Amino acid sequence: MTLEASVVGGSGFTGGELLRLLSGHPEFAVTQATSRSYDGKTVGSVHPNLRGLDLRFSDPTDLDSVDVLFAATPHGVSMEQIDEFEDAADTVVDLSADFRLSQESQYDEWYDGHVCPEYLEKSEYALPEINRENLPGADLIAAGGCNATATILGLKPLFDADILSGDEQVVVDVKVGSSEGGAGGGEASSHPERSGIVRPYAPTGHRHEAEIEEFLGLSVSFTVHAVDMTRGAAATCHVFPDGPVSKGDLWGAYRESYEDEPFMRMVAGGSGVYRYPEPKAVAGSNFGEVGFEVDPGNKRLVVFSAIDNMMKGSAGQAVHAANVALGFEETAGLDFAGLHPVGAP
Amino acid sequence: MTLEASVVGGSGFTGGELLRLLSGHPEFAVTQATSRSYDGKTVGSVHPNLRGLDLRFSDPTDLDSVDVLFAATPHGVSMEQIDEFEDAADTVVDLSADFRLSQESQYDEWYDGHVCPEYLEKSEYALPEINRENLPGADLIAAGGCNATATILGLKPLFDADILSGDEQVVVDVKVGSSEGGAGGGEASSHPERSGIVRPYAPTGHRHEAEIEEFLGLSVSFTVHAVDMTRGAAATCHVFPDGPVSKGDLWGAYRESYEDEPFMRMVAGGSGVYRYPEPKAVAGSNFGEVGFEVDPGNKRLVVFSAIDNMMKGSAGQAVHAANVALGFEETAGLDFAGLHPVGAP
Amino acid sequence: MTLEASVVGGSGFTGGELLRLLSGHPEFAVTQATSRSYDGKTVGSVHPNLRGLDLRFSDPTDLDSVDVLFAATPHGVSMEQIDEFEDAADTVVDLSADFRLSQESQYDEWYDGHVCPEYLEKSEYALPEINRENLPGADLIAAGGCNATATILGLKPLFDADILSGDEQVVVDVKVGSSEGGAGGGEASSHPERSGIVRPYAPTGHRHEAEIEEFLGLSVSFTVHAVDMTRGAAATCHVFPDGPVSKGDLWGAYRESYEDEPFMRMVAGGSGVYRYPEPKAVAGSNFGEVGFEVDPGNKRLVVFSAIDNMMKGSAGQAVHAANVALGFEETAGLDFAGLHPVGAP
Amino acid sequence: MTLEASVVGGSGFTGGELLRLLSGHPEFAVTQATSRSYDGKTVGSVHPNLRGLDLRFSDPTDLDSVDVLFAATPHGVSMEQIDEFEDAADTVVDLSADFRLSQESQYDEWYDGHVCPEYLEKSEYALPEINRENLPGADLIAAGGCNATATILGLKPLFDADILSGDEQVVVDVKVGSSEGGAGGGEASSHPERSGIVRPYAPTGHRHEAEIEEFLGLSVSFTVHAVDMTRGAAATCHVFPDGPVSKGDLWGAYRESYEDEPFMRMVAGGSGVYRYPEPKAVAGSNFGEVGFEVDPGNKRLVVFSAIDNMMKGSAGQAVHAANVALGFEETAGLDFAGLHPVGAP
The missing domain is CATH 3.40.50.720 (NAD(P)-binding Rossmann-like Domain)
Known part of the structure; x- marks a missing residue:
């Protein structure tokens, strides 16, 4: 029924x-x-x-x-x-x-x-990979925001693995598509002005900082750029942990967090054209991709996280949360795999 | 099983x-x-x-x-x-x-x-909207080509309604995406050279003319342009019938052919942003869209037909044909609706 | 001075x-x-x-x-x-x-x-390649329209060479960029809806038919599509002359009209990526490109014409006309060559 | 002569x-x-x-x-x-x-x-805004690299104004167009795979780090992404100075460095669509744009720098350097203003 x-x-x-x-x-x-x-x-x-x-x-x-x-x-x-x-x-x-x-x-x-x-x-915040246990039976669910979701999915495994504690320097440089501006238009989002851009649209002070701080306990240096795609949010997290971290440590941390997750994929190197997370690879789907690289010379980790802002960053997340809240199969209604190739997602 | x-x-x-x-x-x-x-x-x-x-x-x-x-x-x-x-x-x-x-x-x-x-x-040619009755039991099926499929879907109802007989002047001006060139690359399809183009890539002599002639009995003046999208084939058919044809006649002809078709949609005017067939509206799906307009001053009909070249023009068409050949539900495995919005499809 | x-x-x-x-x-x-x-x-x-x-x-x-x-x-x-x-x-x-x-x-x-x-x-209509002799001394000049200019530049040599007389069937299928919609925006031209499109925006009845008819004496079957570029108008003219015409005849006709023109280039075959006229090749410049191919099987000529709608189709045309009207060097202020590569022009 | x-x-x-x-x-x-x-x-x-x-x-x-x-x-x-x-x-x-x-x-x-x-x-390294005094009479000139140029132009004024000394944490997140891959193609740069991307292509270890370190005396945490444009390099520099810095301090520093520079523009807020540096605004020209914002909560400065990688990041820089070396007007041959609008630059 x-x-x-x-x-x-x-x-x-x-x-x-x-x-x-x-x-x-x-x-x-x-x-x-x-x-x-x-x-x-x-x-x-x-x-x-x-x-x-x-x-x-x-x-x-x-x-x-x-x-x-x-x-x-x-x-x-x-x-x-x-x-x-x-x-x-x-x-x-x-x-x-x-x-x-x-x-x-x-x-x-x-x-x-x-x-x-x-x-x-x-109300229950909903980012099922992070807090699905809170959702069953909830009657007011607030689906997590797109840029915050991309960031939290990228960084949460580092907290779970005690690589981050919340006091470290973290810069998150986000690239988003035009659908984040919503339907309707306006001069800045008209095609002649909006196509082909790399435009700083929230240099500082983006509201999703609040969401990230609440759910990660981390103050992030957050900047959002608009680029030429319709769907997609890609968060590049530049992380400076206190001690040395190897790529093996990172694989361990991310596997521990995500290997049983139905919507999460780890992409960190390998062969072929798509070696790290990309919005194109998840466009139209509820999948999220995370990947990472180590920069020992700068004592830095670089974490990449990519979602479709309208799916895992919004409507897909909402349906996923409803599935958990109501006891349905988590992937019900969310089984579209995405397309290859796809133009601007 | x-x-x-x-x-x-x-x-x-x-x-x-x-x-x-x-x-x-x-x-x-x-x-x-x-x-x-x-x-x-x-x-x-x-x-x-x-x-x-x-x-x-x-x-x-x-x-x-x-x-x-x-x-x-x-x-x-x-x-x-x-x-x-x-x-x-x-x-x-x-x-x-x-x-x-x-x-x-x-x-x-x-x-x-x-x-x-x-x-x-x-072998059985397969474009199910045109010849599904030939497919059950076939053991060698040849799925119709992308540009031919767009053209045939656009024009066939005019033959069925006796608006065309095969002797008329018909110009088909096709616009296609970069996936028609296949995977692999090459200089002409490299991003710097291929993006943002309107490039005549088959000014005359495109091989799909043969397919169109065989299945419509019509010699078409056929020209293909490459434009900036990845998926999609849009055929604009400029048709010069022998006598006057009204828009009501066209609605009648297309409804007669397509109103029970699970994958065909008629879009011919109306309100909103999407008033005629567009590849964006069907990207990733097996839907085909047809629409039309009458140009009495030039004694011309303009027929628009849009498909995803990799779906209804190829892989989707093949699965659709297999469904018919094997007695499955026609839409089995082909229920993805497409996305809105999507960037370059 | x-x-x-x-x-x-x-x-x-x-x-x-x-x-x-x-x-x-x-x-x-x-x-x-x-x-x-x-x-x-x-x-x-x-x-x-x-x-x-x-x-x-x-x-x-x-x-x-x-x-x-x-x-x-x-x-x-x-x-x-x-x-x-x-x-x-x-x-x-x-x-x-x-x-x-x-x-x-x-x-x-x-x-x-x-x-x-x-x-x-x-007032004097201004498309200097066609009627520069009318411009010197004019005090009210009306620069030709973008889509009409592309079409007239493509077809005029066929009239001058008596390949066309005005009674023939001619279909002109135009592809234009988003700048033709002007600054300001609106839902249909918002980036999410406008990117990656092949959209019939003037299926029939485009106002430039009047301009073409006045200056060529030809009633054209005219249809305009919006595609994913910002600048550019590309007219594909499907022409059905009364008798046989060879590619050599066409080279003769176009050379006769354009070989001394400072802004016109003939591109019809040859090697490399850019074998026919393309808006990308003239973006930002006042150049116009024309090219052609013969389709003997359909008794058809295909003529391609490409301009930057904001330059040769508008502001560049206006300055060119002013140069002629005022007795300046025709190319004064119009010497920018265009870029290679350029993304979506 | x-x-x-x-x-x-x-x-x-x-x-x-x-x-x-x-x-x-x-x-x-x-x-x-x-x-x-x-x-x-x-x-x-x-x-x-x-x-x-x-x-x-x-x-x-x-x-x-x-x-x-x-x-x-x-x-x-x-x-x-x-x-x-x-x-x-x-x-x-x-x-x-x-x-x-x-x-x-x-x-x-x-x-x-x-x-x-x-x-x-x-050999003399050439980035004229930084070291034009070394160029007159040089007989071997090495024009600075594109991504290094964008970064150095963005950060150098902070050193000149003693806001940075070289020991601070600086993350540089660069977005570049497809022309950086050069002509020729290859699968990753084919249009279907390359369009609409946000692709980490140098997560760590980009060679321009060496150039930046040599000419700024600063070890930067450097990451390069490929996005959907043909021309352009946009460097977002996340800078953590030792003490508080106001936006007024930044205006002072950048004006001091660039107000007499013929090719540098400062864009930091204001009204209209283009409020910060963007590659679109300089495409085809030799201009560079820099802008900035202060993020007091994170003790961070965000500096934006945008150039056309093939102009100020390569060919334009080379001609500019030759002009200085040979005693010509600095702007000779480099006066093209760029276009508005332009699609993907």
Whole structure:
């Protein structure tokens, strides 16, 4: 028996990914997708890959009762509507930042405050590789953010293996695709201005620093660049551990963390064209890739982490979390392998 | 009970797509993938999206017995090895041009002749939307070529509706991605030379003219351009029918042909960003899109047809044909919807 | 002694190209650039390549007196302001469509009418390779449109050589870059939706048909596709002449027309990567390339024509025309050769 | 009176840029361009932007006597042929790494040794913004490497202003285009595999570390990624100074170093789309851009530096150095402003 699911904010990019994933998911039936702008239009008129889907957007002010509601709204919307979401569904999975952090003070510092801080304690952050044990039975789940997910997946094994403790110098230089800017456009994201770029778009002060600090206990020097792809987030972590670390140590640490993970792959050298993690290799899929190299001369480790920001960094992560929360097979609905070759992912 | 399948030529692009599709197919188990160059290497070392696949390339001179053998070798190889293929498998699905045409003389004219013309009569061309009735029980299947498939899918409904008879002027201007050049490289396909191009690569005399002429009975003025995408073939057909044709006539013709087809979508105007067929909208999927517009001032119809050249134009078409030939669900293993957005497909 | 020049509409893409060309031109000094939106800002804050230019945008309602005024405003603006332009400058070069056609009825048919049709007779259309003799002394010049220019340059030699008379079937299939949409953005031109596309954006009825018909005397079957580049227009002309034409005939025709032209290059076969005209080969320059091939089986000629839509198709054409009109060296300020390699042009 | 110049290795990408620059240079006449592979072919058959140039490649074994010889050969070739080069020309400008470093031991460590170490003392490294005073009269000039140039230009002002002394932690994360791989191709640089990537191609141990260490006295943690552009190198320098540094301090330091430099631009915040250095903004030009931001929470400075790797990072740098060495105007032949917009640069 399938569960009923709805997507609030279904016309955005992550909303479209949710609709794609849920409509092919063996345990869910999508019964509603909302969109203020496209109320009454078919889902396929916005998301051309879903032209075969028999579903029209409806107005977000009239939410159906469902088993699970996925909210893919801009930051700030879910905190305003959380009571409606909770009324409409037994389980709410939110893809925004509104319920990821645990302290109101963090929202004061990094966002524009919070209107319902009492929910922060109740919500479960979801990055299943890191904290899947918290998810079963959760009724408000906050899927981890894209750039934070890439970073945390890259660095967490170093903490688990006691290579990092949290006091070390770590620089994270992230490269992201244009879908992180969301649907809609604007001059900076117009094709003539946006194509072929290496553009510093968050030189300092990116909000995901807060998420990384909370879940790794590490203050990272974080910088985000926009590059010419649509999907993908690639985090290059320059890590300066206290003592010497060998490549064998790293293989041990990452294997210990990830060798049984259904969505994690280790890529660190080897032959062929794809020797380290790359967004292209995971585009469209829920896989994450991590790899690493040692730079003894500079007492540095370089860790590479690549995800599809709209999948493992958003919609895929949300479905993965829902699978864990509801006791389904973890990979249900998430078995697409990705493509080779693919152009700009 | 699953059937055993092998892929000969598994390290090329279409070979990789076959391995992706077959490894996720409910009715097949892949037992062998051959590659002369990568003998002994894992499939994932060449196709990074398949890193999770527990399979290594083996030498093509030692073929396992299987139920179905898919041959994804360059043109000219299958005709040399067809006896080995037939010995190894009950059903052979060939993705090259070697068995698509019915007459040896066509191979003399368009290719470098044929070494086993006796097979031409036995083989079944496969473009299921056009001739699925020929496929059940076939033991040698020749999957239609990418650019020919795009063109035939675009024009066939006009013949079925008696809008075209074969004597009319038809110009087909095709735009294709870089995967049509295959894996390996070369100066013209190197990234600095190949990116951002509109390059006439077959101004006249493209071999798919033969295929189109055989299956439509139409001599087309055919020109192919390379543009900046990896996957995709978009055929723009400029058609000059004998009498007036309305847009309603066209809707009628295309609906008649395609409304029950599981992989065909009609897109002809409407609202939103994607108003006509585009390769982006079908990238990675087995869908084909057709659309049209009427230009009364020039007594012209413009028909647009878009496919993923590696899917509906090759590996997807081969799996679709095998599904029909073997009595499986037509869409088995081919349910991926495609992505939105996707960069260069 | 340099002439004073101004650019009205200097913050758009063609306005920026004019400012680049004029600021490096030996005969002009730019004294004013207007922009309603960026009044008071430096030119370099909008056009980053011009950061070194000591010039700020001023309000378009207060035009300085200059020798030559270049108007790079959207279609419809120049016809409203032509009296102001004429008051401000001895010579006006307009880059919009407002003064290209000779008959008011054409504006009624293809545009939204015309508010000052009396100027249509006075203005000179400018495509110097075709009609440079009309330009000296002209005081209102209408630079030819990008897609029309590519088409006319490709086909004109066939008329001059009596290979075409105007009654033949000609299909022109154009591929253009994203700069044709202008600065500003919008959903369809946002990077995620616009990258990697082959998108039919003017299936039929493109306004440049009027320009082509007026200056070639030919009704063309015209279709425009958007592809993944920023600059460039490539016209593929499928031509069906009445009698047989050899490749030698074509070389003769094109050499006759273009061998003394400073900006025209013939590229038709030969060796290397670039065997036919390509927008990449002329990006940033004022060069145009034409090439051709014969398809005897279909009684067809295929003519390829490539320009940079913002240069030979707009700002470069305007400066070229001004050079001719004012008696300067034709190539003055237009000597940039283009780049190799260049990514997406 | 112009000087005669030759280009050895004229068919590669940087050789083509040299030919473009020198053929438009007021002080030079190009009399020879050599190429082993294209001996006898026109320069325009390889570099399509130079189709108008009346020059054919000649064999590199027969060098003409010239005033200045530019060598654009792969690393290791110039050291083998330096005596021939010196015989042929009064001034040799080498674009390879063969004469950049001062110690034979550095070549043993970072390259495959050196065959004529006696020349290392005689050669002058050339990065004019850093050491133009060494160049007048030099007869063997080694133009600085692309990634090293981007890095040194970004960091040198911090040393000059005593913000850095050489003992601090500095991470340099570089993003480069596909032209750095040179002409020719190969599987990893084929369009299907190379487009849309974020690929770690030198995770550690890039040879330019040696150049940076020699000329800055700083050991940098250096990592290079390949991204989807053709031209461009963007260095993001994460710098951890000993004490607090304000943005005002940085403006002071960079203005002090660069405000009179003809090719350097400072871009650090402000309005519009281009707020920090970007390769797009300098593509095709000899400009370099630097910018910066302060991250007080992490006691970090972030410095951005962007150049066109084939211009300021190679051919442009070589011509700039020759201009200084020979007493010409520094900007002679280097006045192209770049383009806006441009696709992938």
